[in-house]
Amino acid sequence: MKTELNNPRDKIKVVTMNGSLMPLNKAKVSVTAPGLSYAALVFEGIRAYWNDKLNELYIFRLDEHLVRFTNSMRLLKFSEFPDSSTIKEDILKNLKANNYQEDIYIRLQGYIDDWGEMALQTPVSTSIVSYPRPRAVAFKEGKNFTVSSWQRLDDNASPPRIKASANYLNSRLASIQAKESGYDGGIMLTSNGKVSEGPGGCIFIIRNGTLITSNITSGILESITRDSIIEIAKKFNLKVESREVDRTELYIAQEIFYCGTGQEIMPILSVDKMLAGNGKPGEITRFLQNKFTEIVRGNNKEFNEWIYPVYQ
Ligand SMILES: Cc1ncc(COP(=O)(O)O)c(C=O)c1O
Structure with a gap:
């Protein structure tokens, strides 16, 4: 039986692909993308915490996550990827559009998209999926x-x-x-x-x-x-x-x-x-x-x- 807790996906209104908001079932990646076929993909897992009294959602150490994300892309020689301020804006837009009022996990990914060989450096696509994730037992x-x-x-x-x-x-x-x-x-x-x-x-x-x-x-x-x-x-x-x-x-x-x-x-x-x-x-x-x-x-x-x- 499905419960709210083990199906956080049901609470996702929209996800972000290359800066655009869309329903999860529209966010698709090609089977030919080197991000899939050669694992040319880097990511971040980020948490945001809801404060009931202050009526606010706080992202924990967002800037540090964005620095690490950029370093991961640089080390794997990705080129022409979006800068941290663009990604930060995308994350904020994503969370606001979902209107979360609970603890959230954000999965940010950057990957080589489209088609090609393993050493391809571009095009870089990004995706942001956020969903409720309570503290582990x-x-x-x-x-x-x-x-x-x-x-x-x-x-x-x-x-x-x-x-x-x-x-x-x-x-x-x-x-x-x-x-x-x-x-x-x-x-x-x-x-x-x-x-x-x-x-x-x-x-x-x-x-x-x-x-x-x-x-x-x-x-x-x-x-x-x-x-x-x-x-x-x-x-x-x-x-x-x-x-x-x-x-x-x-x-x-x-x-x-x-x-x-x-x-x-x-x-x-x-x-x-x-x-x-x-x-x-x-x-x-x-x-x-x-x-x-x-x-x-x-x-x-x-x-x-x-x-x-x-x-x-
Ligand atoms: C292999 C590994 N080490 C360490 C960490 C902890 O890193 P952070 O505290 O930045 O989430 C993670 C989790 O993200 C991980 O996957």
């Missing part, structure tokens, strides 16, 4: 992870810094393997055996009160949530280290969490059945979740530069 409850036998991609092969759909084959393999083995997710290691990241988010561990996360040369996507957590932690005088992380540190950490736009801050209760602390979401994780929630929803003035009001 695991935000509160947490998840159990394993270390994947799938190795994380390397920067000199298929750079994880580029948010390209092609990189998600690596994530898909790790994700399916973890689920088939009875876990909720898999943590991938670099070719040097250091902790990289999960299929769709970065990893933080907490040891003796210090937050530790794999550095940006450990095959991770340069996560905007990861950066936000580092900044929030520093603001509240928590110690943070961004460095190489050993696999065995996962097994002796007092707290672990997974972070990203989709997960926000999700407690990891165990890795390979080794409990993080007592196997319950930890105190520092809960503190960061609370601060993060305040900030993204527009209830913490000190971080207002991170949120962008849609309706004003």
